[in-house]
Amino acid sequence: MRDHVQAHAPLEACGLLAGKNYRVEKVLLIENQAKSRVKFRMDPKGQLQAFNWIDSNGLSLVGIFHSHPAGPETVSATDIEEAAYDVIQIIWSRTKGNWIAHGFWIENKHVSEVKLEIINIEQP
Numbered sequence: 319m320r321d322h323v324q325a326h327a328p329l330e331a332c333g334l335l336a337g338k339n340y341r342v343e344k345v346l347l348i349e350n351q352a353k354s355r356v357k358f359r360m361d362p363k364g365q366l367q368a369f370n371w372i373d374s375n376g377l378s379l380v381g382i383f384h385s386h387p388a389g390p391e392t393v394s395a396t397d398i399e400e401a402a403y404d405v406i407q408i409i410w411s412r413t414k415g416n417w418i419a420h421g422f423w424i425e426n427k428h429v430s431e432v433k434l435e436i437i438n439i440e441q442p
């Protein structure tokens with residue numbers, strides 16, 4: 319995710335997170351059709367392909383991520399307004415060249431921060 323948001327800065331970048339039980343197993347990168355520094359709109363074709371991939375691999379959508387290359391670290395009013403799925407929203411923001419990710423849960427326009435954990439999965 320970080321490489322993807324870095325590669326697209328100063329434009330916003332976005333993607334979907336697939337997995338099970340709030341655990342991400344696959345990051346699906348999607349082009350930001352808006353090509354904007356302050357907003358994103360997922361490319362519909364890329365989004366459809368991603369949803370098909372998630373379905374055919376028996377996973378669920380667990381999160382959506384996008385970047386705020388110029389801040390803020392939190393979800394914007396637009397992000398809250400446009401939150402369409404009951405999934406974790408991850409915002410990548412950049413401060414002094416360093417990217418940081420914050421997770422949020424948006425329900426009925428109410429935002430709460432959720433803790434993100436990085437888990438290394440050992441392959442047998």
Ligand SMILES: [Zn+2]
Pocket residue numbers: 384385386393394397
């Ligand atoms: Zn945003």
